[in-house]
Amino acid sequence: xxxxxxxxxxxxxxLARSTADQTEVxxxxxxxxxxxxxxxxxxxxxxxxxxxxxxxxxLGTRVGVATTNNLDDEALESTLENALxxxxxxxxxxxxxxxxxxxxxxxxxxxxxxxxxxxxxERAEGAGAICLMARDAGVVASGALTTSVLEVxxxxxxxxxxxxxxxxxxxxxxxxxxTSAGYASDMALDVSELDFEAIGREAxxxxxxxxxxxxxxxxEYTVVLEPYAVQDLIAMMTYTGFSAVAMQEGRxxxxxxxxxxIVDPRVSIWDDASDPRGLPLPFDFEGVPKQRxxxxxxGVARGVVYDSYRAGKEEGKASTGHALPAxxxxxxxxxxxxxxxGDATLEEMISSTERGLYITRFHYTRPAEPTKVVVTxxxxxxxxxxxxxxxxxxxxxxxxxxSYLEALNHVEMIGRDYRLLSxxxxxxxxxxxxxxxxxxxFTGATEF
Amino acid sequence: MRTLTDRALNLAKVQxxxxxxxxxxxxxxxxxxxxxxxVEGLSDNESQGxxxxxxVDGAWGFASSAILTPAEVDxxxxxxxQIARASAMFKVHDVDLGxxxxxxxxxxxxVEIDPWDVPLEQKLDLLLRAEEGLxxxxxxxxxxxxVALWREEKLFANTEGAYVEQEIIESGGGITATxxxxxxxxxxxxxxxxxxxxxxxxxxxEAILSMDLPGxxxxxxxxxxxxxxxxxxxxxxxxxxxDATQLALQVHESCGHPIELDRVFxxxxxxxxxxxxxxxxxxxxxxxxxxxNMTADATIPGGLGTFGWDDEGVPAQRVPxxxxxxxxxxxxxxxxxxxxxxxxxxxxxxxSGGAMRADGWNRIPIIRMTNVNLxxxxxxxxxxxxxxxxxxxxxxxxxxxxxDKRLNFQFxxxxxxxxxxxKMGRMLKNATYTGITPQFWASCDAICNRDHWRVWGTPNxxxxxxxxxxxxxxxxxxxxxxxxxxxMIK
Numbered sequence: 033x034x035x036x037x038x039x040x041x042x043x044x045x046x047l048a049r050s051t052a053d054q055t056e057v058x059x060x061x062x063x064x065x066x067x068x069x070x071x072x073x074x075x076x077x078x079x080x081x082x083x084x085x086x087x088x089x090x091l092g093t094r095v096g097v098a099t100t101n102n103l104d105d106e107a108l109e110s111t112l113e114n115a116l117x118x119x120x121x122x123x124x125x126x127x128x129x130x131x132x133x134x135x136x137x138x139x140x141x142x143x144x145x146x147x148x149x150x151x152x153x154e155r156a157e158g159a160g161a162i163c164l165m166a167r168d169a170g171v172v173a174s175g176a177l178t179t180s181v182l183e184v185x186x187x188x189x190x191x192x193x194x195x196x197x198x199x200x201x202x203x204x205x206x207x208x209x210x211t212s213a214g215y216a217s218d219m220a221l222d223v224s225e226l227d228f229e230a231i232g233r234e235a236x237x238x239x240x241x242x243x244x245x246x247x248x249x250x251x252e253y254t255v256v257l258e259p260y261a262v263q264d265l266i267a268m269m270t271y272t273g274f275s276a277v278a279m280q281e282g283r284x285x286x287x288x289x290x291x292x293x294i295v296d297p298r299v300s301i302w303d304d305a306s307d308p309r310g311l312p313l314p315f316d317f318e319g320v321p322k323q324r325x326x327x328x329x330x331g332v333a334r335g336v337v338y339d340s341y342r343a344g345k346e347e348g349k350a351s352t353g354h355a356l357p358a359x360x361x362x363x364x365x366x367x368x369x370x371x372x373x374g375d376a377t378l379e380e381m382i383s384s385t386e387r388g389l390y391i392t393r394f395h396y397t398r399p400a401e402p403t404k405v406v407v408t409x410x411x412x413x414x415x416x417x418x419x420x421x422x423x424x425x426x427x428x429x430x431x432x433x434x435s436y437l438e439a440l441n442h443v444e445m446i447g448r449d450y451r452l453l454s455x456x457x458x459x460x461x462x463x464x465x466x467x468x469x470x471x472x473x474f475t476g477a478t479e480f
Numbered sequence: 481m482r483t484l485t486d487r488a489l490n491l492a493k494v495q496x497x498x499x500x501x502x503x504x505x506x507x508x509x510x511x512x513x514x515x516x517x518x519v520e521g522l523s524d525n526e527s528q529g530x531x532x533x534x535x536v537d538g539a540w541g542f543a544s545s546a547i548l549t550p551a552e553v554d555x556x557x558x559x560x561x562q563i564a565r566a567s568a569m570f571k572v573h574d575v576d577l578g579x580x581x582x583x584x585x586x587x588x589x590x591v592e593i594d595p596w597d598v599p600l601e602q603k604l605d606l607l608l609r610a611e612e613g614l615x616x617x618x619x620x621x622x623x624x625x626x627v628a629l630w631r632e633e634k635l636f637a638n639t640e641g642a643y644v645e646q647e648i649i650e651s652g653g654g655i656t657a658t659x660x661x662x663x664x665x666x667x668x669x670x671x672x673x674x675x676x677x678x679x680x681x682x683x684x685x686e687a688i689l690s691m692d693l694p695g696x697x698x699x700x701x702x703x704x705x706x707x708x709x710x711x712x713x714x715x716x717x718x719x720x721x722x723d724a725t726q727l728a729l730q731v732h733e734s735c736g737h738p739i740e741l742d743r744v745f746x747x748x749x750x751x752x753x754x755x756x757x758x759x760x761x762x763x764x765x766x767x768x769x770x771x772x773n774m775t776a777d778a779t780i781p782g783g784l785g786t787f788g789w790d791d792e793g794v795p796a797q798r799v800p801x802x803x804x805x806x807x808x809x810x811x812x813x814x815x816x817x818x819x820x821x822x823x824x825x826x827x828x829x830x831x832s833g834g835a836m837r838a839d840g841w842n843r844i845p846i847i848r849m850t851n852v853n854l855x856x857x858x859x860x861x862x863x864x865x866x867x868x869x870x871x872x873x874x875x876x877x878x879x880x881x882x883x884d885k886r887l888n889f890q891f892x893x894x895x896x897x898x899x900x901x902x903k904m905g906r907m908l909k910n911a912t913y914t915g916i917t918p919q920f921w922a923s924c925d926a927i928c929n930r931d932h933w934r935v936w937g938t939p940n941x942x943x944x945x946x947x948x949x950x951x952x953x954x955x956x957x958x959x960x961x962x963x964x965x966x967x968m969i970k
Contacts (some may be wrong), residue, residue: 067566070747078946079543079559079841082529097523114524122602123608125518128523152541152559152566160570174749206750213749240753240819246942281622283667336832359521361513361628363861367622395753400892401910401969404669408890408968410883431881431914433968475968476914478888479756 033061033183036195042085042103044188046112050189052119054131058357059152060318061187063148067155070174074156076361088358089115090131094122097359101231105244113126129344132351134191137321138306138314144222144348146235147199150179154223162205162232169236175205179223182459186319194319199223200311202454203231204468206413207239209478212426215260215392215413219461220453221311238392238414242426248338248417248431250474254388254444256381256418259451262464264394264409265436266369267456269341272402274303274327276342277347285405285437289333295440297331298374303354303366308450310368311461315353322353325366338363367460374446374465381445383421389430389472390416390423405436410478440468482830485637487550488532488557493639495561497534499577501638503791503888504548505841509597513626514607517615520549525760529841536564541861542928554905558947562574563964577814579831582641583795583952587788589649590781591684595629598685599948606693613697614657619705622658625697626677627651628687628939629707634791636968642793650784650951651687652939655697668707668909670894675877680937680951681782683752706907713911715967719871720913721960724928726893727854728936728954729877734917735774736765736849736952738886739801739809739815740835740943741846751945753884756917757807759823767807768921771857774802776811778834778850782954785850787837792833792845805922811847835931839948850934853955857927861900864926866902870964873892873897873904874911890914890968912968920961928957 034042043057061083068076095121100111119282159177168174178201185195203226204217215355216234218226231353257265269285271398278284303323305313316319318340326334339355340391342364355365382390395411410431417424449467485502494754506528513521530553531544554624555964607625614623630650637643642800656671673679673691681687718747722730737743738755746754757765765773778786787796801809812820812833820828836845865873880891896911897904935955942949 064946068750068945070749071572071745074570074572074749075540076844076945077539077541077563078844080557080946081526081545081547082842083546084527094519099523099525099527101527103528106951111526117765118524118600122519122522122604124519127518140607151496152563153569156569157816163570172746172749173745176750178933178946204750208746208749208754225484245584280663281658283622283658285665287665288662358510359513359523361521366899395884396608396881398879398881400912403665404970408881408892410881410888412884427884429888431883433890433912442621476888476890476965477483478883478885478916480885480887 033181033197034059039185039195040193043185045185046108047189049109050089050112052091052116055092056088056187056188058086060273061183062180064180065155066176067159068176069159069163071344072173074159086357087112087115089119091119093124093128094119094127095125095128112117114160122203127345128341129171131188131190132192132318132320132340135321137194140312140314142198142221144199147179147221147223148181148203151225151401158228158335159469161228165232165366166207169240171207171209171236171239173207174206175203178202186317186395188319189456192319194315201226203228205231205235207235209243210244211244212239213413215244217453219452233235242414242416245426245428247477248427250477252471254385254470255330255472256388256390257466257467257469258333258392259453260393260468261391262371262467263453264397266371266462266464268397268399268405268407268436270366270369272368272405274336274397275363276336276338279336280342283402285308285332285403286336289386292333293331294333295328295331295437296348296443298443298446299328299331299440300372301368301369302396303328303337305368305460309450310463313367313460316355317357318353318355320353334416337364337366367455369462371464373448373450375448376445376447378466382418385418386420388418395474400433404434407436408433426480429478430474432473433475434473437474439469444468444470466474482551484548485635487554487800488581489637489639491554491557492532492561493532495558496536497561499535499639501636502530502532502608503634503636505632505668505840507636507840508634508657510629512603512607514611515624515625516622519604532560533840533844534560534564535575536561537568539564539567539571540575541567542844543567545588546649551828559826575815578818580640581638583789583793584643585788586612586645588647589682591649595651595685595687610655610693610697611695614655614701615704616698617701619659620657620701621660624825625655625693627653628680629730631844636789636791637791638793641902644789644793646788648682648787649684650682651685652678652937653691654678654691655690655693655700657701657706659704661708663714668704670704671876672696672700674936678871680784680939682784683782707895707909710907710909712969713872713908718967719868719962720865720961720966721868721871721873721958723958724934724956725936726874726877727956727959729880730891730936731852731954731956732952733880733882734886734889735801737809738853740847741810741812741820741865744817745816748943752943756885756887759820761807762824762834763808763827765807766805767802767918769924770805771927772802772805772921773855774853775855776801776850776852780851780935783851783935784939785952787954790834790836791838792832792836794832797834799833811849813847838949839950843948846948848950849941850954851955853929856933856957859926859928861928861932864881864958864960865904866901868899868960869901871899872908872911873899889914890919913964914968916966918962923962923964924959925962926960928959930940
């Protein structure tokens with residue numbers, strides 16, 4: 033971590049030396065520790081310290097980016113020169129308008145000293161607790177416990193300067209027997225909020241409950257999805273359609289649908305980086321304050337997220353504060369996504385189901401047909417048949433091929449309780465409840 | 481640099497390490513993307529650092545840093561030792577690395593044209609011309625051309641006396657055309673020379689020139705548009721012929737991953753999963769038909785999985801994986817090689833097969849595919865089509881998914897053609913096929929010959945926690961499979 037003073041000195045030094053029309057400096061500094069376990073022992077245990085400096089320069093409308101993690105003056109000078117020479121040699125890009133100007137940035141704390149100070153011994157104790165629980169139960173634990181500190185600084189020649197630091201602690205575990213597996217995970221700013229024993233109990237319980245699964249025929253089933261599985265619906269819809277780049281390239285399922293009902297009116301999905309139920313982030317990687325964006329509101333397609341480049345391609349649009357570090361082939365990206373809760377408990381979802389499947393999570397999902405969000409993937413780590421309102425028995429894992437949009441038009445119940453889960457890229461997260469959906473299509477099965 | 485590496489290794493030993501190694505890496509990459517007539521992204525990136533891996537009290541620890549100074553080497557080494565001691569709090573067995581590794585030498589990827597010697601204007605000119613060619617056919621909504629260049633200089637040293645220096649150079653490039661029918665809400669895509677933006681080789685700029693991106697661009701754009709009005713791939717059980725690029729991904733997912741011995745032994749269970757190729761199957765399990773032969777080869781020129789030594793200092797090797805359909809080999813590390821011998825005895829090799837690689841200075845080595853190849857067969861491609869009465873030819877991956885033991889899979893391709901009475905006929909879109917790995921490979925009854933065989937690059941294989949991306953190679957030629965379920969998208 034550089035701290036505000038040193039980070040500002042570094043950024044100001046580069047901005048002062050740059051001969052570009054516009055210049056941006058993004059600093060990403062992090063200390064990350066991960067304790068990994070398998071076969072109920074700690075088998076990989078790693079630490080990393082890095083500081084990346086990203087320099088973006090603009091000459092007219094020609095943009096060049098060069099990055100380094102060497103903070104020597106000579107290296108920073110050479111990286112700046114590299115960015116300038118890259119920019120000089122390009123043709124003009126008429127789609128590029130400008131780097132963003134300064135705006136007031138929110139100031140809130142998303143930092144835990146306990147996480148920052150967590151020691152290798154403390155991480156080992158946390159992972160070890162789950163390992164011992166598995167050994168006692170005659171099953172096998174694997175998983176990972178991560179604690180990290182990240183510092184982000186953004187400065188540009190138009191006057192933007194922002195710095196924030198944040199912490200993150202995550203635990204996930206897969207517990208296995210010869211015939212079954214169970215999964216649980218949790219995430220928080222503060223490592224002392226993670227209850228390793230509760231996570232271990234959840235996953236061990238699921239593993240024991242799903243031993244000796246029976247084969248079941250693929251087909252159409254009502255499904256009760258735990259939040260781990262619901263997260264995949266958000267992830268796939270985000271990946272295929274919630275970014276302005278997907279809209280502008282004509283491949284988003286939201287194209288031509290803004291203002292139209294596309295899913296059940298009880299479904300609302302939004303991105304809000306200020307909500308403390310997620311892991312808050314004040315601004316994006318261009319220094320633009322993050323705004324709440326309603327993606328789907330009561331089933332109606334409302335909008336997508338923008339960065340300054342994508343906003344510049346549309347009249348009247350402004351960045352919503354969702355830029356990733358430039359250059360960025362993913363486009364603007366929501367990092368703090370919420371799926372609105374309902375009022376049902378998991379028990380109510382099960383007891384109201386005559387015949388269906390209870391699914392803990394999905395695995396290796398991929399969009400097979402992105403414009404309709406047709407996704408294929410497997411169930412994993414705890415799949416059960418529900419009959420007459422009760423969990424009847426565990427079943428072997430199934431492959432599904434299903435349009436998530438269509439599935440969200442068959443919502444039967446939405447869960448009352450949220451779960452915070454890690455999102456893409458190690459920043460932010462998703463917050464989602466459980467869901468009960470009618471008519472989910474399973475197209476294959478596997479042997480376990 | 482030797483002073484720093486010796487400092488780390490000596491300090492580790494003094495602090496109680498029974499083994500230590502250090503990697504020092506400087507990685508430089510350049511990425512250029514031209515999209516819809518403009519340069520959308522152009523960046524030059526450099527990352528340097530070192531990582532120290534130790535065994536203390538019989539357990540592993542690793543720490544890394546971007547700061548290359550003696551004081552930081554001391555701090556990081558001590559941290560690695562502290563982390564190892566924390567790991568040992570819950571150990572069950574001590575780490576066993578087997579015979580010592582003490583090779584000394586150097587290796588550099590042979591290149592004709594160093595990609596960093598090519599002027600930027602030349603690279604941009606090639607991409608702009610290629611991207612413009614994609615838009616020759618009206619209806620192409622997004623046209624994209626890109627290159628990705630890579631140079632990694634790495635130094636490996638360990639407490640057993642190994643000291644190897646390597647320089648790996650890669651060049652990747654490709655074009656993609658996306659066509660959109662707004663009325664139907666349909667999107668179709670075509671790529672060249674490989675799926676998902678590029679093929680990549682351990683070669684210099686000559687690899688990009690050999691792709692002839694501008695020459696192929698008009699065809700790629702035409703096919704993307706033509707797919708919009710093509711018929712949907714029918715559903716049913718039929719014969720399929722897969723082109724070499726799709727087969728490369730099939731090999732990667734259904735062979736390359738399940739033969740990673742660390743997966744087999746459960747060390748990846750918390751993320752990507754385990755493997756159905758458990759040790760009792762070693763040497764006897766029927767993986768595929770008699771004509772199926774697969775090899776893991778880290779020596780093959782141009783492959784993304786090629787090197788001089790792996791990241792444990794073990795020399796690059798050629799390892800048989802499947803012989804005449806029978807499973808006979810794993811991708812191994814020093815530790816897993818010993819574990820395998822403990823289970824199956826002397827039929828397993830004495831030492832590591834050299835498959836450990838780390839994604840950078842800040843990651844530990846884990847078992848990664850080298851170049852996992854389906855050996856060529858006997859057929860000419862035209863003869864294979866002519867020999868097929870009724871089937872579907874599928875080309876270029878579009879989607880992929882497989883279960884966490886690597887059994888049930890489903891793939892989709894960008895384009896397909898119906899085969900009727902030995903001739904390729906109508907174009908088909910949204911083609912998919914599904915199967916169970918050993919049943920699928922058992923149905924392989926023809927593989928094209930060496931004239932149709934080449935090594936393809938997969939530059940983005942994800943594994944491990946924290947996540948690592950590996951560059952792997954897969955040599956394949958088109959092949960035929962019988963009685964396969966197709967058409968999963970209605």
